[in-house]
Amino acid sequence: MLTRTELRTPQRRECERCDREEVWDAADGCWRITTDDGERRTGNSHCIHEWDIDGTFRSYE
Structure with missing residues (x-):
């Protein structure tokens, strides 16, 4: 029996430097x-965004 694995993607992100939110x-x-x-x-607009998505986000459960 095969188990289907779903890829999870971020739905929201925020820059840790300038608070831009997407x-x-x-x-x-x-x-x-x-x-x-x-x-x-x-x-x-001149920020090199540092998104809050890091190694703690798991793409697969």
Whole structure:
């Protein structure tokens, strides 16, 4: 009997340096900037983003 393994992908990410926040848009296959109380969480446009997705995220359960 084969067990099917599903690949998990992050659905949300936030830059640890400038607080830019994005969510995954599955329909378009890209990251989108989130909006908080009508304001886009763009962070710093010159930041080299350090996303909060690290070695603790497990792609497979």
